[in-house]
Amino acid sequence: MTTDLIARRAALLGPNVPTFYDRPVHIVRGQGVWLWDADGRRYLDCYNNVPHVGHCHPKVVEAIARQAATLNTHTRYLHEGIVEYGERLVGKFGHDLRQIIMVCTGSEANDIALRMAQAVTGKTGLIATDNTYHGNTTAVSHLSTRRPPIGGWPAHVRRVPAPDSLAPLGGSLAAQPQAFAAGVARAIAELEASGHGFAGMMLCPIFANEGMPEAGPGFLDPTVEVVRRAGGLILCDEVQPGFGRVGSHWWGHEALGFAPDVVTLGKPMANGHPVGAVVTRPDVMAAFRQAFGYFNTFGGNPVSCAAALATLGVIEDEGLVANARDVGAYALGLMSGLDHPLIADVRGRGLFFGIEFAAGGEPATEFCGRVVEAMRDRGILLGRIGRAQHILKLRPPMPFSRENADLAVAALAEVLREVPA
Numbered sequence: 330m331t332t333d334l335i336a337r338r339a340a341l342l343g344p345n346v347p348t349f350y351d352r353p354v355h356i357v358r359g360q361g362v363w364l365w366d367a368d369g370r371r372y373l374d375c376y377n378n379v380p381h382v383g384h385c386h387p388k389v390v391e392a393i394a395r396q397a398a399t400l401n402t403h404t405r406y407l408h409e410g411i412v413e414y415g416e417r418l419v420g421k422f423g424h425d426l427r428q429i430i431m432v433c434t435g436s437e438a439n440d441i442a443l444r445m446a447q448a449v450t451g452k453t454g455l456i457a458t459d460n461t462y463h464g465n466t467t468a469v470s471h472l473s474t475r476r477p478p479i480g481g482w483p484a485h486v487r488r489v490p491a492p493d494s495l496a497p498l499g500g501s502l503a504a505q506p507q508a509f510a511a512g513v514a515r516a517i518a519e520l521e522a523s524g525h526g527f528a529g530m531m532l533c534p535i536f537a538n539e540g541m542p543e544a545g546p547g548f549l550d551p552t553v554e555v556v557r558r559a560g561g562l563i564l565c566d567e568v569q570p571g572f573g574r575v576g577s578h579w580w581g582h583e584a585l586g587f588a589p590d591v592v593t594l595g596k597p598m599a600n601g602h603p604v605g606a607v608v609t610r611p612d613v614m615a616a617f618r619q620a621f622g623y624f625n626t627f628g629g630n631p632v633s634c635a636a637a638l639a640t641l642g643v644i645e646d647e648g649l650v651a652n653a654r655d656v657g658a659y660a661l662g663l664m665s666g667l668d669h670p671l672i673a674d675v676r677g678r679g680l681f682f683g684i685e686f687a688a689g690g691e692p693a694t695e696f697c698g699r700v701v702e703a704m705r706d707r708g709i710l711l712g713r714i715g716r717a718q719h720i721l722k723l724r725p726p727m728p729f730s731r732e733n734a735d736l737a738v739a740a741l742a743e744v745l746r747e748v749p750a
């Protein structure tokens with residue numbers, strides 16, 4: 330059945346549609362941190378941040394089913410759902426971030442964020458890092474791709490070198506925050522000189538897709554200062570760190586201690602139901618609403634809001650942010666004890682871990698790939714990140730337990746012993 334599905338999928342969807350693993354996993358059921366394939370084999374999900382409160386959490390399932398059986402429609406009628414959820418959500422933010430637009434994906438949220446910066450400043454220039462992903466609308470894809478788009482890089486987008494733990498900007502981890510900000514300052518100057526002007530910078534506060542390099546509190550202060558001085562907006566993509574993933578706080582920007590102008594949310598927001606949002610200040614929202622008419626047929630519909638509200642409730646009721654902090658610290662301790670000549674660094678933030686593989690300062694990309702495949706064969710699903718895809722990424726659902734961590738790290742220790750370097 331799985332082989333047939335691979336062939337039909339390829340015939341239907343065309344080439345280059347990504348699947349994880351050399352031998353794709355055909356998942357048919359999920360519960361908590363566990364997944365089962367079509368042959369009944371069980372996998373520990375150490376990768377998936379979408380089922381944030383656990384696969385098929387009964388409270389989220391029940392909320393979706395109840396609302397779907399009552400009403401689901403487009404979003405131009407009055408409905409309590411969006412207001413009740415939105416009020417609960419903005420209550421989790423400071424910095425006057427108290428207005429919201431609900432959408433269906435992180436890409437849409439980021440597309441709006443870019444337009445907010447342009448609406449506020451009246452300028453078009455945008456900055457992102459050279460090794461990131463923010464989504465796939467046409468505008469956002471210009472910040473996401475490593476390949477130049479057809480027609481070349483648009484002149485209003487500048488990509489600055491991303492922070493890196495293996496090869497830090499400025500030559501050392503200590504110099505990196507200033508060196509990163511200096512790159513941003515250069516890009517701003519180029520945008521001003523080109524006539525586009527500078528509207529804003531989009532960044533993930535923990536640089537998740539870039540490989541989650543070492544970046545503690547204050548890391549982004551020099552960059553935020555440079556952006557503000559130039560009159561631009563900080564557009565903070567919380568699609569990966571948001572909703573308590575980082576353990577110490579609800580949001581990545583809180584963990585780093587800076588104030589964004591716009592925050593975007595997605596993936597974990599409704600435990601797999603397609604929900605995203607943009608959260609911002611009233612002045613930014615007013616400028617956006619004035620410059621663009623915006624309507625989203627599905628964004629914030631009653632079922633989406635029920636799913637998101639239930640997810641928020643579970644995070645709170647089950648203490649999942651504290652769990653991310655505690656189990657995260659425990660698991661990081663275990664991972665830090667792993668011994669292998671190619672391990673260059675082990676780092677973690679709550680329930681988000683990166684194990685960087687390198688040899689002589691060069692990324693050990695192929696080795697990392699072999700480890701991911703070998704772990705899959707042992708029933709443990711994880712992925713990879715970083716400029717060379719050489720960093721093992723573990724980012725399990727938030728109810729991940731110490732026992733789960735024991736199992737995953739024990740398997741990893743065995744795989745590291747067995748996989749040829």
Ligand code: PMP
Nearest residue numbers: 434435436462463464568569595
């Ligand atoms: N921002 C970040 C940081 C992401 O990792 C992703 C998805 N991987 C997106 C935005 C896009 O979200 P979506 O796929 O829901 O459009």
